[in-house]
Amino acid sequence: MSSRIATSVTSLLGIDLPIVQAGMSWASSDSALPLAVSRAGGLGVVAAGPMRIGDLTRTLDEMADGTDAPWAVNLPLYRAGAEEIMDLLAERRPPVLIASQGGPRRYLRRFQGIGTTCLHVVATPEHASKAVDAGVDGLVVVGAEAGGHPPPAMVTTQVLLRAVRKTVPDIPLIASGGVADGYGLAAALALGAGAAQFGTRFLASAESAVHPAYKRAVVAAGVDHTRTVGRGLGMIRAISNDFTARMTELEESGSDLQLRRKIFQDSTLRDAAVHGDICKGKVEAGQSAGLVDDVLPAAEIVARIVQEYADAVARLQAPSVDT
Structure with a gap:
């Protein structure tokens, strides 16, 4: 990748472009997508959340052998066996x-x-301040537009990012939620981030490991076709389907928590991502699905983001300001 966009995050991570591929369960729980993004100049991220030790071991070896560029592992600390996963990661030393x-x-x-750069995901200025006090190297700031698990307070990325930047003015930030193209990247950098994290855009990539039906659902979605459901149960944002309709009905009618929990837990992300059940499964995706119109190779997505970013910056430089 000949293009370079220098920011605080690219300097911290040693990457050419301020483009971070989100760690997405099943979609990047192997090496194909993370390798493609890292080779293209961004930061590819392995999603360790649903992975068994053997599968993760193989994937880490493939990442180390497949590129000299930096890459990352995303680890939800609440997952079962997190300590065993950390033991493995300490052996393999991901960048x-x-x-x-x-x-x-x-x-x-x-x-x-052991030389690993540590980024921590936050969704409030208070958590950002605590993480910085603990000594993290950088933060991923997730706003309400994000797919998967958006913040319970549902503060938008634009507002949350500015609040976090004011609270912790010096730490490198990565904006996450609602960003799907180079125009969103330009906005994130203007708001104080040093990079943007792209999840839903890379769901619809050739290398994404989710079922083709899942990718088609992302491409077909409009900006208003996602819903948040499961408040108090591990709330998610997902594309509207039979599952989200049922959950919304139960939540709006004030149904018993145990019934809501059963319906919520009976549907899984695996159902959609692995088996292609986009009617009853959890088709997790962000609002930016409405900005995704095609399935492309990851390297082509990266190149398009870079071109769109350049176009956005050029447009910003054109107007004059009268004072």
Whole structure:
């Protein structure tokens, strides 16, 4: 990749472009998508959340053998067997660790001690401040537009990013939620981030490991075709389908929590991502699905984002301001 966009995050991570592929369960729970993104100049991220030790071991070896460029592993700290996963990661020494759903003091000293750059996912200025005080190297700031698990307070990325930047003015930030193209990247950098994280855009990539029906659902979705359901149960944002309709009906009618929990747990992301059940499965995706119109190779997605970013910056430089 000949293009370079220098920011605080590219400097921290040693990458050419401020483009981070989100760690997405099943979609990037192998090496294909992360390798493609890292080779294209961004940061590819392996999603360790649903992976068994043997599968993760093989994938880590494929990442190390497949590129000299930096790459990352995303680890939800709440997952079963997280300590065993951390033991494996400490052996394999990934260039970057992105941790979520837990406190950073649990892993920081161990991984920074072996040279791994540690990023922590936050959704409030308060959590950002605590993570910075703990010593993280950078933050991923997730707003309400994001797919998967958006923040319970549902503050938009634009507002949340500015609030976090004001709270922790010096730490490198990665904006996540609602960004699907180079125009969104330009906006994220203007708001104080040093990179943007792209999840839904890379769901609809050739290398994404989700079922083709899942990819078609992302491409077909409009900006208003996702719903948040499961508040109090591990809320998710997903593309509207029979599952989200049923959950919405139960939530709006004030149905019993146990019934809602059963319906919520009976549907899984695996149903949609692996088996292609886009009617009853959890088709997790962000609002930016409405900006995704095609399935492309990851390297082509990266190149398009770079061109769109250049176009956005050129447009910003054109107007004059009268003072």
